[in-house]
Amino acid sequence: MSEWFTEKHTDFAKFLIKTKENVFSGESEFQKIDIFDTQEFGKILVIDGFVNVTEKDEFIYHDMITHVPMATNPDIKKVLVIGGGDGGTVRELTRYKEIEKIVMVEIDSMVVEAAKKYLPLTSEKLDDSRVTLLIDDGIKYVKQTDEIFDLIIIDSTDPIGPGEGLFSQDFYNDCYKRLSDDGIMVNQNESPYYEDTAMEMKRASAKLAATFPLMKVYQFHMPSYPSGHWLFGFASKKYDPVKDLKKEQWEALGIQTQYYNTDLHVGCFMLPTYVKEMLKGNRERI
Numbered sequence: 502m503s504e505w506f507t508e509k510h511t512d513f514a515k516f517l518i519k520t521k522e523n524v525f526s527g528e529s530e531f532q533k534i535d536i537f538d539t540q541e542f543g544k545i546l547v548i549d550g551f552v553n554v555t556e557k558d559e560f561i562y563h564d565m566i567t568h569v570p571m572a573t574n575p576d577i578k579k580v581l582v583i584g585g586g587d588g589g590t591v592r593e594l595t596r597y598k599e600i601e602k603i604v605m606v607e608i609d610s611m612v613v614e615a616a617k618k619y620l621p622l623t624s625e626k627l628d629d630s631r632v633t634l635l636i637d638d639g640i641k642y643v644k645q646t647d648e649i650f651d652l653i654i655i656d657s658t659d660p661i662g663p664g665e666g667l668f669s670q671d672f673y674n675d676c677y678k679r680l681s682d683d684g685i686m687v688n689q690n691e692s693p694y695y696e697d698t699a700m701e702m703k704r705a706s707a708k709l710a711a712t713f714p715l716m717k718v719y720q721f722h723m724p725s726y727p728s729g730h731w732l733f734g735f736a737s738k739k740y741d742p743v744k745d746l747k748k749e750q751w752e753a754l755g756i757q758t759q760y761y762n763t764d765l766h767v768g769c770f771m772l773p774t775y776v777k778e779m780l781k782g783n784r785e786r787i
């Protein structure tokens with residue numbers, strides 16, 4: 502029997518997806534996890550009532566979280582992924598032969614196990630020999646490890662539950678220390694559109710701008726997320742993602758993508774006026 506999955510976007514707006522089947526439901530010590538099969542979006546991973554991944558539009562999210570930093574510095578060798586339990590970010594990273602080591606720190610083994618079983622599209626490369634998967638709190642990991650990475654990707658849930666600390670100043674400071682001298686950090690930076698996510702977006706951007714010499718946000722179009730307009734943060738010790746884009750070097754790698762390309766790489770940093778306004782005076786607003 503099919504039903505409607507409903508996600509609350511605001512007190513006055515909801516998003517409905519017709520489901521065909523409830524494929525998996527579980528409650529871990531951290532969060533509630535559901536996977537539904539749907540006509541429109543394929544299988545969808547829902548955490549605490551919020552769509553995290555859908556088979557239909559995951560390529561947009563995973564292309565943009567991965568290829569933007571990789572085309573800025575295609576010589577990246579060591580990558581840390583925090584969160585990302587569905588495996589989509591790791592899948593994209595494994596397409597780079599030049600990457601030698603990927604450490605993924607995901608707090609919730611139930612997300613990984615469910616993704617391995619029901620979402621092979623995203624989880625298929627979690628067993629790649631270059632991947633070390635640690636089931637641990639990413640906040641604790643960056644505080645304790647002495648490893649240095651060229652790229653840190655924070656592929657987190659929203660700043661509620663276990664994901665809350667992944668938006669804190671303390672965590673960003675620890676990430677900065679774990680990055681090489683030309684290191685880059687990319688984070689899930691929420692949406693500028695609705696009031697609640699816009700507030701989180703402004704807060705996270707301000708903290709990152711106070712931590713890194715360069716911080717920009719870039720946008721992508723994500724049909725299954727609230728408003729469909731979403732941002733990643735690009736924080737860096739050295740590289741400017743637009744000025745330092747290695748267009749020829751990246752294109753020579755021959756990586757086939759469905760959403761990312763080097764024209765879009767430049768375009769995604771060009772922001773609507775209302776988003777620019779929100780980010781004005783960033784360094785003061787922590």
Ligand code: SAM
Nearest residue numbers: 553584585586608609612638639657658663664
């Ligand atoms: N694309 C998704 C989105 O933005 O909605 C996020 C993908 S991924 C499923 C997010 C993962 O972050 C979840 O599996 C969650 O368990 C993990 N996570 C949340 N807090 C974490 C923490 N403190 N350390 C490590 N992983 C964490």
